[in-house]
Amino acid sequence: MIYFITFGLISLFMLGVPIAMSLGLTGLVAFFVEQGSRMNVPMVTQRMMYGLNNFLLLAVPLFILSARLMNTAGVTTRLFNFATTVVGFLPGGLGHANCVSSLIFAGMSGSAVADAASLGQVQLKAMDDAGYDHEFSVAITGASSTIGPIFPPSIPFVILGLVAGVSVGRLFLGGVIPGVLMTVALMTMVWVYAKKRNYPRTPFPTLRQFVKSFIDAFLPLMTPTILLGGIWTGWFTPTEAAGVAVAYALILGTIVYRELRWKDTVKVFIESAKDTAALGFIIAAANFYGWLLMRTGAPTAIVDTLLGISRDPIVLLIIINLFLLVVGCFFETIVSILILGPILMKVITQVGIDPVHFGLVMTLNLMIGLLTPPFGVVLFVMVHVGKISFERVVRATWPFLIPLVVVLAMITFFPPLVTWLPNLLMGK
């Protein structure tokens, strides 16, 4: 049964069955085999509903919505202009602007795929117009989008917090330093390319230009401050923070920038609801699947096996990292977190690893999986946005995995990079 429930699921993924339906179908067959014709039918629907019926999860649609609203309100373009003014004078200017704008946008969005698809278009067009290699531009756009879910807010953190019982506020704060580190690491890589290929830079900004673009981007720049500040002071929960972000985006779009039209707003609501459903049904089906997986005893077996290999935190972290890098190549981030998150959390808490630390390691690791073939989702988005073949995207992107792996190693072996800020602000 364990073999069926794991390999059956993978086979369905490969055959192109929608992810949510693969989870549901594998679960259903396993359930039917277990119970036969007396199968408890209402349990299937109930399990799926329970998976969704959680207030924390509401942060997911609200963060999707606020990011989409910001994008429609013209915030992405403003942010990119601001980033160009600030770091454009470095060699390979727009490449740096790409990384920095991704970091800033990460402060209002929590999904790499959304960042690559929305901000990515702005970034790619600017770099193409300035005469950068298309492949280089595609690669850095894809790679920098993975900062999105690491720097708060973050959809994976919300889901990890939910299934593994870790404080989402702490995970958010823990993501601040790693997010900045990723930006710096990617900018270093851009620097190397720029020196080798002699990429252009934009002129050093005058004080006036700087002030103008700063004022232009000031209000959107405040989003992460409001969110984190609100969560930190206890004014609102992560879900409520997401609601506040939506209200803020609506105010920016309608009153401040006046770029948000009524018709667009309706469309944004509908599109965000559909995005939510696509993700939500996976969560619902995974809850049913996970419940059956638990009944096979596989999770306990995995925990025992891992703890049997070693009880040394460093060794375990290395093993889990390698395992997740492989998993990330084949599984979608959210699916991995939903199924493996609770299991791995059990292992690491037993050997005294900080759950917030591990949450960051796991998520960053899976972000790298978004950029690796055969199933890297961001790669597919870049094929679509950049209009070049999958093979070319893969070839252009792989050098950018190096800086990300370096950051992963840094946060794995030096936990204070993650835990220092949440411990400082929220106490141990």
Next chain:
Amino acid sequence: MKRMLEYLVGILLFFMFLTTFYQVLARAVFQISAVWSEELARLSFVLMVFLGTAVLIKEDGLIRVTSLTDRIGKSTAAVLRIITDLAIVPLLAVITWGGWINTRLNWNSFAPTVGWLRMGYIYLIIAIAGLAMFWYQVANLVEQVRKSFVRTSRGPEGWQ
């Protein structure tokens, strides 16, 4: 019907935003803690996901892995698609059926903080969403079979 469902999920999302935002306002500004807002927001989220999935099935918008199926021949892919689409039908039937049984089981239980709300209503909408998913799935399947086996004047472009 699809447009109606689309507006419905959009409205549910808007409602969810309003209730969540109201909760912050109520506590921070008016100093009252609203308990019902959380429950209503949660339930609208659940309904939004189920109804939204029906729209996604209709549009073929569910997240799936296509790197392998893009590589095989078009006719093989079409046959594979029909088989896998067919395999999902029982799942959708079970969701609908389960939704209906739960509707009857929960008809007399009420949402803890929203007195007038029968949990049965929620399950009823889930059952209806399940039925819509089932319907769209079967309709897509029929369309797929027709495209694959009946030669139309469009010629080979008819393969999707």
